[in-house]
Amino acid sequence: MNLEERVLQLRTRLGEICDVSATVSMLHWDQQTYMPPKAGEGRGKQIATLSALRHRLFTSSEMTHLLESFRDDLENLPDDSRPLVEVTLYDFDRDAKLPEDFVQELAQSESNAFEAWVQAHERSEYSIFQPHLEKLVDLQKRKTDYLGFEGESYNALLEGYERGMTTERVSAVFQEIGHAQSELVQAISETEPPSYHWLAQVWKQQNQWDFGMKVLSDIGYNFSSGRQDLSAHPFTTTFGPQDVRVTTRVHEDDLFSALMSTLHEGGHALYEQGFEEADERTFLAEAASLGIHESQSRMWENMIGRSLPFWEHYLLYFRQSFPGQLDSVDAIDVYKAINRVERSLIRVEADECTYNLHVILRFELEREMLSGNLKPRDLPEAWNAKIEKYLGIPVPDDANGCLQDVHWSSASFGYFPTYALGNLYAAQLFEKILEEIPDFWSHIESGDFKPLLSWLRDRVHRHGRRLTTPEIIQQATGSELESQPYINYLKNKYEPLYGISENPSIATLSPSEGVGISTRGSN
């Protein structure tokens, strides 16, 4: 076969593999949305079988032969197929190291652990989950052995989520932000704690849902190629370019939790809906990394959804959505309430100032468990100690402690750091956006999200995996990964909000001055 025919063959085979991956995603989606209670065991087997099949297809002798044939031909490949072959070879070189029975065992163990986690979380009984975590930690160690690594074994896992990133670099950046954020949180904690009595109402779930659906549509999410459902833990999943789904959860005692999760998952989904059509059913129509993925969700949730101009735009509609409940509440009130800083227990409900601290402690615990310094049986104690250290609050039970996240049930050590990296990338990109989009905040204030989405489509989304995350950040911002933009973003937003240091207090500013968006100054 000549080169062109081989590329065509590769596309056919990748199409099949992507179909199987999409199917695995669907099995997971259904498991978390509509699956009947007793179907979990059978579902676990299905996911394990399909995961193993995907692996078998990708590492088959035919595929191996085909892929190897490109290694010496990379230079001869036309520009439009070189990235495809390179990315596929990169994945192949990782996946081929894992034996099929290991992949199947891992998938099966994850499904079992997920079912156990659901129960353990519900009952706040760590002992239900512990044996599964032990099994998964062992499997992750085996995985790092199969994959190989330089330096710390954690690198082998981190690379799977954040190509080119090292534990050392993450550790260094986390020190910088950990330090700065701890200081900021401390300063905030010394101010008079604000109170928001008006938040203590019952917010009708249907009205929350409807409001979220409108916002999701407004920001550009395409409902012809997606949908939103309910699940205990919100997530975004993709079965193809025309089928990118999000989920949320709605609590009637929490006005913002559903909306913010919708904006967050919406940000993820806009990314996935923005890949090139030509890359469909190949590995190019995927996120460059989880960190860059998270930068998109964080930007829509925090930079936009927690900005004053956003709420100036939505205030009227917001009031109408909850008749009689918000009549005396104005945009600044919402802005203040939605940016409350509070040392709290639950990561997914944490504010922007404390969020990364939650991530840092998970990163540290994962490294210790992987290295064997921390045994899974000692996790609750270690968790509670770190919460005490970083946030200074006691953990009442494991449901509010080490059982709160689903992630460890899916054996995803190395995943958590990408949440904090996402914050950093988002701040770097956002700095640039404020420079490059004229009258940025006027657009937001008038509910026009198109300029932002177009910018993101152009600089981030459309590339898929044609660029790596460092390349995307470099091309878009002219810099490498940096912690300073995020630290600046936080200080510029929260110091005025809490009347800290020389920044003017928010209370002295009028909405038209664009409160809380003082990064506009860098425009």
Place this chain on the structure above:
Amino acid sequence: MNLEERVLQLRTRLGEICDVSATVSMLHWDQQTYMPPKAGEGRGKQIATLSALRHRLFTSSEMTHLLESFRDDLENLPDDSRPLVEVTLYDFDRDAKLPEDFVQELAQSESNAFEAWVQAHERSEYSIFQPHLEKLVDLQKRKTDYLGFEGESYNALLEGYERGMTTERVSAVFQEIGHAQSELVQAISETEPPSYHWLAQVWKQQNQWDFGMKVLSDIGYNFSSGRQDLSAHPFTTTFGPQDVRVTTRVHEDDLFSALMSTLHEGGHALYEQGFEEADERTFLAEAASLGIHESQSRMWENMIGRSLPFWEHYLLYFRQSFPGQLDSVDAIDVYKAINRVERSLIRVEADECTYNLHVILRFELEREMLSGNLKPRDLPEAWNAKIEKYLGIPVPDDANGCLQDVHWSSASFGYFPTYALGNLYAAQLFEKILEEIPDFWSHIESGDFKPLLSWLRDRVHRHGRRLTTPEIIQQATGSELESQPYINYLKNKYEPLYGISENPSIATLSPSEGVGISTRGSN
């Protein structure tokens, strides 16, 4: 490997294949319930890929080798694994005849045809669907060539749905029931047409849904291992013994359509929830045939759901479900309304007396298209002529004519006859049930469906494919397939209802005499 090890290996491989089949079912389920509008094309590719993969797994050289090794060993197999090997060999001998690329092409064409059918049906534009039907008819012809057949080529397809049944036998039985039912319908049409003004109300969809959910639960459907959703065309699908799902549709101008479809699919689902746990993830945990499957849905829908004792039980709750709308309606009124006989256009809404006539015309058209005597382009004309012949009514448009059913979009020639066979099996089984379950109708009248479900579990469900349909019918009733029990059932029910012949008119009977259930006489 010794025999025991080979059986174990077979079970492992079948488990994988069943997982892939379940996944294909899930892709279909989602396509018809929750899938976003634009995702159809991608979904088609996924279904095609997974169908081809299933085929590849089942006909792999490893599987072929394994299965062939059993052929001379069938006598040596222990009793608990012989049926498993036999059924698997039976399927293998059919599937192995189909090349993988044919399977993939068929699955892909079906998905495309389904999408086209949805549009064609919506707009009532046959031309949208015609090229797809042409393609599918060609593919079905090729399929019969691959499979081989004795007598008419239609036999090759019929065998796929109704093992052991022949076109000749179906044709003969259809003549008997066609003749008897035409006569009965003619006699009914000569009586004074009853009117049911009270039906012409708006029936709140939520209330219909709630009522259906209660009935579904009452008859024994297990919601821990299943769920009901909405879809345009109701269906039952199974992803495993603990995940058997049904769908329905709700029309606010039709009081009974949703409930009857729920009972119908519920009957299918009770069958699937009744397979032996030990047969899980093998081909034994499947229906013996589609005809016997349909006998279960028909029994719950018609013999039970359209009986007077059923409505005597539910009347109060029914009234409460639609406050103020049914106060002057009693059980006999419902019984009469729900057993209206009317020559009408839509098969799925047809009554028990005309239903088989709809099936017979489809059976005839399929045979003609497969033999080439009827070209797909001439289908609408041929359809309309047959409706005129069998039902004496004009067809206003193709949506109410040859586009009404989804089935031909999934290339399922040979499927329709099983609907009528289901009616016949149901009547044969029901005759026996009335003989063997003491005070049968008192149980129904008091809402106790357990004796019926237990009987069906014992005589039909638990066997899965351990017995063939002829064996099930023979063991349960002592007879072969017969048309007379269904003809008797219809006459005994509808002649009194319409005051025909020597049977007393229903109007002269009181509910306590068990009107319309004169088959009780055979008790």
